[in-house]
Amino acid sequence: MMGAVLEALLTPQCVAVILGSAVYGLVAGAIPGFTASMAAALVVPVTYFLDPVPALAGIVTLSAMAIFSGDIPGALLRIPGTPASAAYTEEMFQLCQKGQVERALGTALLSSAIGGVAGAVALIFMAPLLAKVALLFSSFEYFWLACLGLTAAAYVTSVNPIKGFASLFIGLAIALVGLDPVAGFPRFTFGSTHLLGGLGFIPVLIGLFAVSQVFRYALHRPSATRTQVEISRSSLLQHLVETVRGVIRFRWAIARGAGIGVVVGTVPGAGADIASYLSYAVSRARSREDAHSIHGAQEAIASATAANNASLGGALVPATVLGIPGDSLTAIIIGVLFMKGLNPGPLVFVLKADLIMSVFVAFLLANVLLVPLGFLAIFAFRHLVAIPQRILIPLILAACIVGAFAVENSNSAVIVMLAMGLIGLYLEENDFPLAPVILGVILGPILEEKFLISAIKAGGDLTAFFDRPVAMGLGICVLGLWGWLLFSALRAAMGRNSEA
Amino acid sequence: MRFSNAINAFVLILFGAFIAQAATRMPGLRLIDYGTGFFPMVIGIGLLATGVLMLVAGRATDRVASGDQPKPPPVMPRTETADPGSFFVTVGSVIFYILAVETLGFVPSMTVALTVLIRWFGTSLFKAFLIAVMSSTVLYLFFHQLMSVPLAWGILWPLERYLS
Numbered sequence: 146m147m148g149a150v151l152e153a154l155l156t157p158q159c160v161a162v163i164l165g166s167a168v169y170g171l172v173a174g175a176i177p178g179f180t181a182s183m184a185a186a187l188v189v190p191v192t193y194f195l196d197p198v199p200a201l202a203g204i205v206t207l208s209a210m211a212i213f214s215g216d217i218p219g220a221l222l223r224i225p226g227t228p229a230s231a232a233y234t235e236e237m238f239q240l241c242q243k244g245q246v247e248r249a250l251g252t253a254l255l256s257s258a259i260g261g262v263a264g265a266v267a268l269i270f271m272a273p274l275l276a277k278v279a280l281l282f283s284s285f286e287y288f289w290l291a292c293l294g295l296t297a298a299a300y301v302t303s304v305n306p307i308k309g310f311a312s313l314f315i316g317l318a319i320a321l322v323g324l325d326p327v328a329g330f331p332r333f334t335f336g337s338t339h340l341l342g343g344l345g346f347i348p349v350l351i352g353l354f355a356v357s358q359v360f361r362y363a364l365h366r367p368s369a370t371r372t373q374v375e376i377s378r379s380s381l382l383q384h385l386v387e388t389v390r391g392v393i394r395f396r397w398a399i400a401r402g403a404g405i406g407v408v409v410g411t412v413p414g415a416g417a418d419i420a421s422y423l424s425y426a427v428s429r430a431r432s433r434e435d436a437h438s439i440h441g442a443q444e445a446i447a448s449a450t451a452a453n454n455a456s457l458g459g460a461l462v463p464a465t466v467l468g469i470p471g472d473s474l475t476a477i478i479i480g481v482l483f484m485k486g487l488n489p490g491p492l493v494f495v496l497k498a499d500l501i502m503s504v505f506v507a508f509l510l511a512n513v514l515l516v517p518l519g520f521l522a523i524f525a526f527r528h529l530v531a532i533p534q535r536i537l538i539p540l541i542l543a544a545c546i547v548g549a550f551a552v553e554n555s556n557s558a559v560i561v562m563l564a565m566g567l568i569g570l571y572l573e574e575n576d577f578p579l580a581p582v583i584l585g586v587i588l589g590p591i592l593e594e595k596f597l598i599s600a601i602k603a604g605g606d607l608t609a610f611f612d613r614p615v616a617m618g619l620g621i622c623v624l625g626l627w628g629w630l631l632f633s634a635l636r637a638a639m640g641r642n643s644e645a
Numbered sequence: 646m647r648f649s650n651a652i653n654a655f656v657l658i659l660f661g662a663f664i665a666q667a668a669t670r671m672p673g674l675r676l677i678d679y680g681t682g683f684f685p686m687v688i689g690i691g692l693l694a695t696g697v698l699m700l701v702a703g704r705a706t707d708r709v710a711s712g713d714q715p716k717p718p719p720v721m722p723r724t725e726t727a728d729p730g731s732f733f734v735t736v737g738s739v740i741f742y743i744l745a746v747e748t749l750g751f752v753p754s755m756t757v758a759l760t761v762l763i764r765w766f767g768t769s770l771f772k773a774f775l776i777a778v779m780s781s782t783v784l785y786l787f788f789h790q791l792m793s794v795p796l797a798w799g800i801l802w803p804l805e806r807y808l809s
Contacts, residue, residue: 191792194792194793307695307698307699307702308695308699310691310695311653311657311692311695311696311699313691314661314688314691314692314695315660315692317688317691318660318664318685318688318692321664321684321685321688325681325684327681328672328680328681330671330672330681332667332671332681332685333664333667333685356739359735360732360735360736363728363731363732363734363735364646364727364728364729364731364732365727365728366728366731366766533768535763535766535767535768536763536766536768536776538766539738539759539762539763539766540759540776540780542735542738542739542762543755543758543759543780543781543784544784546739546742546755547784547788547794547796550794550796551788551792551794554794554795556743556746556747559739559742559743560743563736563739563740563743566739567736570646571646574646574647575646575647575648575653577653589684592684593684596679596684597677597679597683597684600677600679601677604677605677605678605679634698634702
């Protein structure tokens with residue numbers, strides 16, 4: 146198999162796409178306000194025109210790169226490039242203020258690469274094993290798994306679970322538009338033939354993640370003044386030895402961070418942000434170093450950045466094996482998998498094992514490639530982070546418009562993108578998380594199809610959903626979780642009323 | 646754009662009621678009770694329920710208040726004061742593009758939209774125009790020439806045979 150994997154990856158097109166995606170990911174992540182999800186959403190229309198392996202290798206490469214380079218503006222400008230970088234931005238900036246910019250970014254880079262490699266190795270070994278188990282699943286198990294994934298995603302991604310669930314239902318409602326997946330009856334099309342095929346995934350994605358951020362910038366334009374730290378003229382390589390020493394010193398913190406990243410990544414909805422915060426918190430609690438010292442800050446950065454990059458590998462396990470995305474980034478990757486005919490699920494590990502393994506190996510290579518390219522990026526991008534947003538934001542909007550149009554060759558896609566941008570703005574302004582919306586859009590049709598197929602198989606008898614042992618276990622978990630969530634919400638409401 | 650939880654709850658309730666009501670008019674399947682309208686009905690009820698819970702619970706379920714989980718800072722640097730003018734100009738530029746692209750073509754309509762937007766955000770008119778022309782042309786060349794996306798020529802149609 147390894148020969149076929151390398152053959153698929155070492156084509157000129159694939160190598161060019163991986164290198165191009167790496168540079169794009171590093172550039173995009175380094176620009177404040179340009180999240181990894183946004184960068185991936187904008188590049189999806191381009192993957193439409195590529196072969197499956199280069200398309201997916203490109204997406205996973207840019208994701209790994211963008212997650213790391215989100216640390217660069219955090220260190221230099223005190224503005225986290227991605228939400229996951231926000232956990233340790235303060236430490237990075239403080240280290241830079243003390244003249245330790247190379248140490249801060251070097252530690253982040255090496256720890257990110259180690260975490261990423263750990264995530265990729267876990268993915269390469271765990272996904273085929275899980276796929277063997279998942280081959281035994283029927284539509285009943287898939288229905289419960291989709292329910293479990295959506296429930297976890299809605300609960301974990303928001304500081305207010307009710308808003309998380311509201312976002313999820315909004316995503317499921319968006320997925321209702323078009324012909325229903327079993328009977329083919331048109332729903333919420335309002336007589337428009339453009340809507341019969343449903344709302345295009347890419348315009349929805351670009352609207353929710355990229356256009357909404359453009360609108361947010363327009364609504365809350367920041368002042369142009371910024372505090373920027375300069376990287377010293379001396380080469381980063383001169384600081385490489387002390388950075389490597391620091392990484393060796395904090396090897397257990399990095400290993401712990403990578404472990405937390407992989408495990409948290411597999412929880413639907415958790416993703417890099419929560420992995421990073423959790424690892425940071427654990428590192429702070431267990432550290433013997435003074436929190437305000439250089440070593441204390443370095444340890445926290447090492448642990449959190451390792452978790453940050455490792456979580457993507459973890460999130461790709463349920464995404465590829467079960468079709469349940471771990472976070473918004475893996476939701477985008479699932480969308481590309483569907484687009485390229487590699488429908489996520491255990492069968493893809495049997496029917497197209499070489500292709501899916503090529504994507505995993507590309508992810509591993511991307512994390513190895515991160516070290517040399519990342520060092521170049523730290524040095525080269527110190528001016529990039531200062532690009533004025535008043536110019537950048539309109540250009541992002543232009544790229545969004547062309548990207549949305551490119552997939553459907555129709556202006557209706559641009560209209561959908563605009564509408565989704567406004568919905569995304571409304572949701573984000575009012576603290577509704579966006580990740581459950583996109584998970585709902587992707588999983589909604591699957592959930593409905595699995596439910597109706599299972600119901601038809603069982604002749605409408607809902608007890609059949611609990612007949613098979615695994616389905617029964619999953620069903621009890623889901624119903625128990627729903628009951629607990631409802632109980633918690635009602636108890637909180639009653640507590641508030643009694644206080645009033 | 647920031648509204649109170651009560652207004653957000655009301656929007657959810659209205660949206661949920663609309664979906665649930667539409668679901669009642671959808672046909673069923675022949676063999677089972679769960680037809681085309683079943684899933685929309687569940688979603689409609691879900692939206693209604695979250696709206697009602699939000700109304701009842703208010704901010705009580707906000708875990709930030711209890712200090713359970715830190716709220717991440719916004720990625721996009723921003724001010725707390727709103728600038729509706731910039732927002733409407735941004736939305737307006739997209740609407741202008743949608744309405745004008747078939748007639749004017751991709752490059753002219755994108756150039757106009759970008760010039761207005763970059764100028765509005767505080768760059769000089771000349772610089773804004775220059776950036777707009779260059780970026781529209783680069784986007785056009787990449788997507789039309791390289792990716793074969795049929796972006797409209799519009800008023801530049803006479804140049805098509807020279808530039809394609």
